[in-house]
Amino acid sequence: MRILVSNDDGVHSPGLHTLARVAQRFGDVRVVAPDVEQSAMSHAITVRRPLHYTQTRIEGIEAYRVDGTPADCVALGAHHWDKVDLVLTGINLGLNIGHNIWHSGTVAAAKQASFLGIPAVAFSAPVDEAGAEPDFSALEPYVAEVIETFLATPRMPLLNANFPLEPKGLRWTRMSVRHYEGLVIPGEDPMGRRHYWFAERPRERVEPDTDRWAIEQGYGSLTPLRLDLTDGDRLAQVLDERPDPEA
Ligand code: MN
Numbered sequence: 349m350r351i352l353v354s355n356d357d358g359v360h361s362p363g364l365h366t367l368a369r370v371a372q373r374f375g376d377v378r379v380v381a382p383d384v385e386q387s388a389m390s391h392a393i394t395v396r397r398p399l400h401y402t403q404t405r406i407e408g409i410e411a412y413r414v415d416g417t418p419a420d421c422v423a424l425g426a427h428h429w430d431k432v433d434l435v436l437t438g439i440n441l442g443l444n445i446g447h448n449i450w451h452s453g454t455v456a457a458a459k460q461a462s463f464l465g466i467p468a469v470a471f472s473a474p475v476d477e478a479g480a481e482p483d484f485s486a487l488e489p490y491v492a493e494v495i496e497t498f499l500a501t502p503r504m505p506l507l508n509a510n511f512p513l514e515p516k517g518l519r520w521t522r523m524s525v526r527h528y529e530g531l532v533i534p535g536e537d538p539m540g541r542r543h544y545w546f547a548e549r550p551r552e553r554v555e556p557d558t559d560r561w562a563i564e565q566g567y568g569s570l571t572p573l574r575l576d577l578t579d580g581d582r583l584a585q586v587l588d589e590r591p592d593p594e595a
Pocket residue numbers: 356357386387388440441442454
């Protein structure tokens with residue numbers, strides 16, 4: 349089995365190294381990842397300039413660092429390696445639950461695989477606030493268990509996996525949708541220039557059975573995702589009530 353591993357934290361991220369190491373138990377692994385951090389790039393792609401890559405090695409694994417986005421990396425990796433069977437992304441340094449799924453480059457890299465018809469799993473975990481080098485070795489058995497579960501569920505094209513640092517187990521969940529206040533916090537740099545930080549504050553409580561709920565309960569969260577954003581309920585409703593939008 350050919351497994352392409354990518355992320356949005358960059359090719360030197362310890363989360364990527366943990367994931368690539370576990371992936372080796374399941375097949376041939378190749379890493380194609382951004383040369384610098386590309387967090388919160390979502391599904392951006394590079395269209396106004398060409399992409400370049402440089403070969404390197406990560407933990408003895410064939411790897412390539414790319415001057416592009418996470419989605420670029422998966423597209424380029426799948427182009428250069430025939431018949432990739434599985435794409436794994438992460439382990440992101442930071443959870444990708446709820447609305448963060450929309451912003452995440454790690455999830456977008458997995459989505460890019462899904463667009464190419466390749467099954468994919470995105471992995472994320474919290475990091476210590478202290479800024480120390482994260483150690484995800486305790487998560488390795490859970491990463492392996494998620495890969496096994498995913499491979500045993502062949503009709504699932506795209507999965508978003510999140511872990512607390514010490515999971516009690518794994519739970520199937522849905523995406524938490526909370527609205528948030530987008531806070532723009534003004535400040536001043538050392539040269540006296542105005543600058544702005546974007547921050548957020550949730551407006552609702554955590555709903556049961558969601559990804560956020562599972563993490564708060566100490567479980568790893570597994571959410572099947574889809575590329576079709578259509579709101580099927582609303583579509584059925586308008587087709588019923590107002591089949592011609594112009595009428
Ligand atoms: Mn990231």
